[in-house]
Amino acid sequence: MLSPELRLSMLQFINVSKRYSDSGEVLSDVSFQLEKGEMAFLTGHSGAGKSTLLKLIPVIERPNKGQILFEGRPINRISKRQVPLLRRKLGLIFQDYRLLHDRSVFDNVALPLLVAGYGQQETARRVRAALDKVGLLRKEKRYPLALSGGEQQRVGIARAIVHKPSLILADEPTGNLDPALASEIMDLFKEFNQVGVTLLVASHNLDLISRFACRTLKLQQGRLIEGG
């Protein structure tokens, strides 16, 4: 076992602040560290800054102050050219699934591999492995709108894991699902975590996350008041 000091950090926020051009500070002086292999929830009221915090990691937004390290490397100042490479190491999951409705389940999941230039055979192998993990192997030819909400989110999750990212970021992944389906999705995340995947999951659903023994980072009006 490595001592805690020697374990590699997946993600580190050091005194990060963010404001939008037309807003006050939305994140203030946020510091925390996520270790490799860890799963943490990010919680807080609506408007607390959860989505903003997550958007800083794939550089959808940039911080105004502070430092963000991903796998030990600073990402604040990386050039636009370097952003796609960083994003290939991330798996993003959204509340509204963001699937392409005119593409099959298979093609939706294959997208990140297409972007990364994988060959056809390797793509097919990986897509089926990802669909198998979320229990949708037999629905690869369906179109997203022919699936239930829970199934659509599982397609979104397969797409997020198909390229074996270092870190999975999920923003209210169960926000559109009823409690039973929401639980299933969280169970799935927990299973991924048990085989070593690192996850940061934003959710304001305290009932749901209290059932999982996971570290919780709590934001309140842009400040990290717990778990940092």
Ligand SMILES: Nc1ncnc2c1ncn2[C@@H]1O[C@H](COP(=O)(O)OP(=O)(O)O)[C@@H](O)[C@H]1O
């Ligand atoms: N693109 C934006 N421009 C201006 N203000 C924004 C933008 N996105 C979010 N905000 C504001 O930032 C605050 C935090 O929002 P958000 O990060 O979405 O919080 P949460 O995900 O916790 O609900 C809110 O006050 C919101 O209105």
Ligand SMILES: [Mg+2]
């Ligand atoms: Mg949000």
